[in-house]
Amino acid sequence: MSAKTHNEWESELIELEKFIVNAKERARKEQVASDKALLEDQIVKLEVGRDKFLKALYSNVGDWEKVLIARAEKRPYTLDYVTALFQDFVELQGDRNGFADNAIIGGPATFDGRPVMIVGHQKGRNIHERQFRNFAMAKPEGYRKAIRLFEMAERYQMPVISLVDTPAADPGVESESRGISEAIAASTMKMFELSVPSIAVIIGEGGSGGAIGIAAASRVLMLQYSVYSVIPPEGCAAILWRMPERGAEAARALKLTAESAQSFGLIDEILPEPIGGAHRTPIEAFATVKDAIVKHLAELDKMSPAEVRADRFAKFRKMGEFETVLF
Amino acid sequence: MKQSEAFLQCQSCKKILFSIDFDQNLRVCTYCGHHHRISAETRIKWTFDEDSFEELDTDLRSGNPLEFPDYIDKLRLAEEKTQKFDSMTVGRAKLAEMPVSIAVADFSFMGGSMGSVNGEKVTRALERGVKEKCPVIIFCASGGARMQEGLLSLMQMAKTTAAVQQCREAGIPYIAVFTDPTMAGVLASYASVADVIIAEPKALVGFAGARVSKQAGVSKVPDDFQTAEFCLKHGMIDTIVPRKEMRSVLISLVKTLGGHLFVEGGAK
Structure with missing residues (x-):
């Protein structure tokens, strides 16, 4: 078991x-x-x-065990990275359309001596925090705030750094009423409009649409024990076998690991974690993430704004695996 | 629907209908107005100019990149049933003589789920609009992303959405029609960022499927939850159009939004 x-x-x-x-x-x-x-x-x-x-x-960490590590309460969350890697962070809130979301946080900050825009999912460590963060399941206003921040990043020519850590977008009645699907799609699309470089780091759970809404970036990096999936393994098991308890089996079938994502060309780099995972030696994990962002930003800095966009389009355009049948 | 020779039963109100009347009424129940699901071929025939459709990209076929259990069997079964490699049928067509790039989904092929082939076909349909300077019309019908292709399916959301962005930039109108059902990964990507969104009456339209919602602990929902009518009420779609008026509404939209593409010398 x-x-x-x-x-x-x-x-x-x-x-x-x-x-x-x-x-x-x-x-x-x-x-x-x-x-x-x-x-x-x-x-x-x-x-x-x-x-x-x-x-x-x-x-020898199995696929399901990676899911457990990615979800671990002790694992560093977005705000831990913000505190460790960024200065001058000011959280900007609200979608300017009547709603505020606490599952996605964001704002400008200084990174490695330059201004950047941070957007990321935030989990909670205790019951109170978890409720406040809605388990990092963002509602439409979270993605609409992200769009606002992406636009601001473009206006002030700041690279976007997004930290991805969500089980999924919020599936409730409120979210449906306010158009969660449209919000995710619009946020994804906004990321393609950016002419500033963008880097997404999957730090924990990359949960389906909830993740992609802020992960359509120039470079996508995954921590070694993070997972990135089209559906939570329990949801997959519920649909396939009507047995959510078969999550471990579904996790293996879904191939939601960083290695698999890299083998299909869907992410750019796997960031190794310290022995025992990012939670055991967070300082090492922070340093790894920082170095990786610095390195990729330096590469992206060489591109013109037009090239940044073209590069991002080309990267995602290639994604997919299929056969071509000869008639 | 249960179909015998001359009669069939409406899926919604269960009344018995004459097959001939049913087809003449575009598979909409004459009693309750329920829009039954139809194949891509039928929809193309009923929507676009007669014999104008030229199907493209028929050579794309899903493999089993993840070696997902039972996937190949399900695929082959769907291929046999529909004589197609995917739920999406794409190509060129005409609407009142105006050229359009179209993609039409068929729910009967693995629930219209979006895997690599599906995403590629949608992307090509959108790109064709840009290349050939004609409006794009996509009829959606999908349960969402195709689980069996894992993260590759999720990335089709980004890929297709990026293609919509390129249409916008090129000034190519894109109209999406939500048919029953338009859900999850498809709804949360290219479907929801169309210039104009039309839905068929009572179509199921939503982000989280019933089983996923239940898993997430969502209980009490409104009666009209996740219907086209619910979406219209909440400002998420432009209009609901019954099947028999779909063609004329599309013609008007293509004429107006695509007007700049069809000025003298500008039309392809």
Whole structure:
């Protein structure tokens, strides 16, 4: 039976780490020198064991386990990247048409010494935050705000950096009433109009239409354990077999990994994560993401505005796999 | 619909109809006005100038890039049933002598789902409009993106939407007609960014399918939820046009929006 959450999958590791913390506390309090030495010696061995276990666990991560890591509560979210990589960020809100969305955030910031426009999905870490962020499922106003920010980026010639991390766009009645489909399509289309470079980084879940609405970028990068899919695996299982609980099986069938996306030419680069995932050593993950954005921006900077657009069109135009039958 | 020789039953009101009347009424129930689903061929015949249709891109066929379980079997079954490689039929046609680039979906081929072939055909239909300077008309019918092609299908949303953007830039009018059903990945891409959006009465039009919504915990919905009428009420489409008036409405739109393409010497 496959694990259902990232914590469940890492449970043995978490237990071991808890034990190490306890052992350290015990060693600190120990008065008898010989016992203290013995404990400390054992702790070193436990830590070696922990590192080995961690390496083994992450040396062969299955497709479903990637889904769990991508969804992990501890994983760095958009605002964590914003804090770590950007300065001068001011969040701009509202679609200027009566609605505000908290699942997509955005605003101008300084990156590597230059102004950029950030747009990204934001998840929550506790029940209160999750509700406030609507589980990072954006409503139409989220995409309409994104369009507003894309237009502003074009006006002030700022590259667009989008951070993608959503299970899906919001499927509720409110969203349908206000045209969630149109909002996604219009946002996708707006990204193709941009003559400034754009870079999308899939940092967690790249959930179908909800993701593509802010991911039609000049360069699309994926973190090693992020996933990018046409449908959540549980949704796929619900449609195919009417059994959402067969998500792990559907995850394998959907080939929603970074490797698969790259093999079909749908993304430009896989960004390696530290051993144990981005959540274990976020500082390393932040550095990797920063270096990658700097590198790709430098390449895109060499293009004229017309070339930036042509390059983006050409990139997406090629996507698809089919046969040509001779008659 | 259950069809015997001379009679059939309306899918909606269940009344018995004469087959001859039914076809003469463009497969719209004479009692309740229900618009039954029709094949691409039938729709082309009933909408565009007689014998004006020239089908193109018939050589594109889906493979199984993801080696998705049972996909090939489903594809072959659909191919056998429809004698086509995909739900989308594309090509050149004429409307009151005016050339148009068209794409017409047939829901009976794997629920009109958009995989690589489908996206490619739609993209080519839009590009043909730009190249040949004629308006584009797309009849949509789809359950959404084709799951069996995974992320490749999702990218068809971006690809087709980019093609619409190029139409806009080139001043090529693009009209989308939502037929029953127009859903999810198709609705959230090229379908929703048309210059003009027409829907057939009562067509199912929505973002999240019933099973996906249920999975996401959406419960209470309005009676007219995800219908053409719901979309019209909420400002998401321009108009609802019954099948028998579709041709004349399209002619008017092509004449007006495409007027600049058909001035003397400008028409292809």
